[in-house]
Amino acid sequence: MHTEAEITITLMPDNVTVTVPAGENLLRAAHAAGVHVNSSCGGQGTCGKCRVLIKSGSVQGGKTEKISENDFRRGYRLACTSHAFSRLEVEIPAESRLHRGVLDLNDTRKPTGRLASASGMEILPEKGQRSLVVEKKILSVDPPSIENNMSDLSRTLRAMKKQHGIEHIGVDYHVIRKLSRTLRDGNWKVTATLLNEQPGARLQTRPSARLVNIEQKNTADRHLAVAVDVGTTTVCGELIDMVRQEILAGASDYNRQMRYGDDVISRIVFAQKGDGLSILQRAVVDSINGVIDMLLDKGDADRRDISHVMASGNTVMTHILCNLNPEYIRTAPYTPTVNAMPPVRAADLGISLEEHAYVSIVPLVASFVGGDIVSGVLASGLHRNKENTLFIDIGTNGEIVVGNSEWLMTASCSAGPAFEGGGIRHGMRATFGAIEEIRRHMNRSCSP
Ligand code: FES
Numbered sequence: 001m002h003t004e005a006e007i008t009i010t011l012m013p014d015n016v017t018v019t020v021p022a023g024e025n026l027l028r029a030a031h032a033a034g035v036h037v038n039s040s041c042g043g044q045g046t047c048g049k050c051r052v053l054i055k056s057g058s059v060q061g062g063k064t065e066k067i068s069e070n071d072f073r074r075g076y077r078l079a080c081t082s083h084a085f086s087r088l089e090v091e092i093p094a095e096s097r098l099h100r101g102v103l104d105l106n107d108t109r110k111p112t113g114r115l116a117s118a119s120g121m122e123i124l125p126e127k128g129q130r131s132l133v134v135e136k137k138i139l140s141v142d143p144p145s146i147e148n149n150m151s152d153l154s155r156t157l158r159a160m161k162k163q164h165g166i167e168h169i170g171v172d173y174h175v176i177r178k179l180s181r182t183l184r185d186g187n188w189k190v191t192a193t194l195l196n197e198q199p200g201a202r203l204q205t206r207p208s209a210r211l212v213n214i215e216q217k218n219t220a221d222r223h224l225a226v227a228v229d230v231g232t233t234t235v236c237g238e239l240i241d242m243v244r245q246e247i248l249a250g251a252s253d254y255n256r257q258m259r260y261g262d263d264v265i266s267r268i269v270f271a272q273k274g275d276g277l278s279i280l281q282r283a284v285v286d287s288i289n290g291v292i293d294m295l296l297d298k299g300d301a302d303r304r305d306i307s308h309v310m311a312s313g314n315t316v317m318t319h320i321l322c323n324l325n326p327e328y329i330r331t332a333p334y335t336p337t338v339n340a341m342p343p344v345r346a347a348d349l350g351i352s353l354e355e356h357a358y359v360s361i362v363p364l365v366a367s368f369v370g371g372d373i374v375s376g377v378l379a380s381g382l383h384r385n386k387e388n389t390l391f392i393d394i395g396t397n398g399e400i401v402v403g404n405s406e407w408l409m410t411a412s413c414s415a416g417p418a419f420e421g422g423g424i425r426h427g428m429r430a431t432f433g434a435i436e437e438i439r440r441h442m443n444r445s446c447s448p
Contacts, residue, residue: 009088011035012055026052026059026079026090031259036098042261042270043080050079051096057088099431103234103252132242133343133360134195134212134308136220137164141188152180156214160192169194170210174355179214186216193307195343195358210343213307213356222305224248226295228288229372230313230321231255232264232396233429235287239295239306248301251294256283257320263414264316264368264397268330271320280320285350288321292352304354309346312362314370314397314412321349322361334367368412373399383408 009029010017018033027050030037041047048066054075062077079096139159142148148155153176161167182190193213223242228235236252257280260270271277288311296303311321315336319326322344324337346357362371373393382389384405393399398415401408428434 012091022085023083026082037079038096040262042266045081052079053091055089055091057086136223137192138218139190143188168208172212175211175214182214182216191215191219224305225308228311230311230317235291237291239299248299249295251291253287253290256287268326281323284321289352309359312371312375315364318361329367336367369410
């Protein structure tokens with residue numbers, strides 16, 4: 001049922017119909033319908049990427065220098081500058097759509113099977129600190145007696161100190177809530193999941209670890225984590241078996257923030273409008289949740305066994321993921337809110353994992369030098385080499401680092417518009433139609 005002030009718009013080829021207030025612009029109508037239309041500039045009317053074809057009905061606006069006279073006569077308009085006042089049928093042409101098939105191609109190229117670098121995890125901790133961010137410990141807790149009726153929590157922490165030498169442990173409320181039942185149902189044999197303090201995120205000396213989960217019996221064999229690369233354009237994840245140090249599955253999706261602009265500046269601008277920040281935060285969390293669903297499916301794994309998510313991304317992406325205002329990253333003197341974010345409960349960010357799962361964010365360096373380049377340095381180990389090494393990460397936000405074990409220098413630039421056509425006519429995203437590889441034949445000719 002819709003009022004006279006509302007109209008219906010049918011979007012093809014998905015054949016999705018949405019009811020919007022009369023006068024709504026077509027880009028926002030497509031967003032409301034959950035239909036993607038490319039919009040590099042985030043609806044500013046400057047990129048010309050949001051072309052749509054009006055099949056029936058008429059719109060107001062949409063005529064700019066980005067649409068030729070000929071195309072205008074054929075019914076092409078810019079979605080972000082066209083307003084609907086009557087029932088419409090609108091075609092989203094191929095050049096304005098996303099092609100997820102390319103992501104599926106990438107997901108099939110996962111022959112690694114093991115963590116990329118044998119030294120990938122143990123290089124993170126400083127001397128004397130425990131090595132994994134999240135670990136499971138099996139505990140045998142003394143049952144209470146009339147002579148010893150100290151609380152369940154006290155005896156659990158005492159067992160941790162006696163059996164594993166770990167003390168000064170903070171405890172999550174949800175653990176306390178289920179502690180007495182778990183201890184008794186497990187016949188005083190339990191598995192405790194500890195979240196260890198991370199190097200770089202050290203906010204205080206104590207506690208050194210946090211008890212985030214307690215399970216009956218021995219579940220140490222079921223210990224999974226997810227690594228997520230939160231890119232400006234794509235979100236890629238891997239499901240990791242922490243016991244066997246194996247990658248069980250890989251999956252990726254487009255970052256659903258793309259509909260609000262292609263580059264980090266457009267996203268910052270959008271975040272400053274109304275509830276823009278929470279819209280962007282929900283969009284990236286939806287993408288991460290979709291990737292986790294795919295990982296669980298491909299890895300035939302149980303969501304409850306995931307205790308940790310390690311997320312890496314540029315400064316703007318990680319700020320938005322953590323619901324932090326990215327505004328001051330863009331304006332002089334270019335200040336991020338935080339360089340080393342303490343771990344956050346996944347559920348607090350909207351990530352669909354159990355209440356014991358935490359998200360750690362790879363620390364960032366500066367406003368436009370983020371956790372993705374830090375991850376690259378750690379994974380490649382260039383900070384331990386005596387020789388100078390140059391490392392380049394060409395993403396939508398491009399970052400570069402050069403140096404050795406004594407010094408490192410870094411810089412960044414907006415690479416997406418240069419390579420992906422965000423702000424130029426001749427350029428495109430890495431999708432169908434883009435040249436990915438060139439082969440040189442014996443007769444010296446080349447083919448894409
Ligand atoms: S011109 Fe419409 S989104 Fe850029």
